[in-house]
Amino acid sequence: MKLLTKNTDYAIRALIELTVHKEEYLSARSIANKQKMPFQFLRSIMQELIKYKIVSSKEGVKGGLKLIADPAKIKIVDIIRIFQGEIELSDCMFQQKICENRKTCVLRKEIKRIEKLVENEFGKLTVKGLVKKISKQEKGGK
């Protein structure tokens, strides 16, 4: 069981990179090299983030990607939603007894509760939060 898929994972790392170099345009190529991600894959990921107005892009030499959203407001759960969709029950069909009634189904109710918990936790994590923790760690580690 995986909580994060690669595209989510790469997106987060790229966003961290872009947060560290805010105001600059970083090319997909340079991010891919730095973070050792597959270049074309990263490109498709960044195109998604552009659609969602999280980053903007500039074409041509010296072009690249730039963060436009506030990293303090980019929640990890948002990124998960973009690349993995909503956290959802294993689309359980209405069966007898246990699932007689979706509204009252016990199993469903419990899973929903845990899902909310996960969403909530990933909602508390932001790109900026991660960056902060990284820099703290770097200082502390010296």
Place this chain on the structure above:
Amino acid sequence: MKLLTKNTDYAIRALIELTVHKEEYLSARSIANKQKMPFQFLRSIMQELIKYKIVSSKEGVKGGLKLIADPAKIKIVDIIRIFQGEIELSDCMFQQKICENRKTCVLRKEIKRIEKLVENEFGKLTVKGLVKKISKQEKGGK
């Protein structure tokens, strides 16, 4: 994003069924009919549960499956582990900066924390617990 896959889901429902009819042998066919699950799929699922000594089987007419584990001790997380493996990071490779060091990687640390939380929650849920909730609900609903 799905927290439970079908095999886990079916396994749980079957176990609930077996708990309700404890001491009896229920055939895979009858469980599949009752819960509207694909018969052969359920059979392969039950074979797994037999391997793990959660249910036992009897061959021949009047044979079938019977619960042998204590339903109060069958945690939902155990079933998840059997069919979906351990909850794991999107096997993140050791990258620069963010993942320079797996031990100290911030992203990893946060995800691990949430994973533990999920595991813990699914560890608190047991088959018996679900059955209890169902019967409460049925009484209350009258």
Place this chain on the structure above:
DNA sequence: ATAAACTGATGCTATATTAGTATCAGTTTG
């Protein structure tokens, strides 16, 4: 003794998701 209802073992197929690649057109800069 034999047919029907069952599991054991095993191997297969179908579908969906995840991961990644490739290509061509257009833009910007030196």
Place this chain on the structure above:
DNA sequence: CAAACTGATACTAATATAGCATCAGTTTAT
């Protein structure tokens, strides 16, 4: 005008999920 970039789009490959089929053997009722 070439090199370094993105936009758009379409494709492939790998893996995981979901499910089906078959044959051998066991038990029970008749």
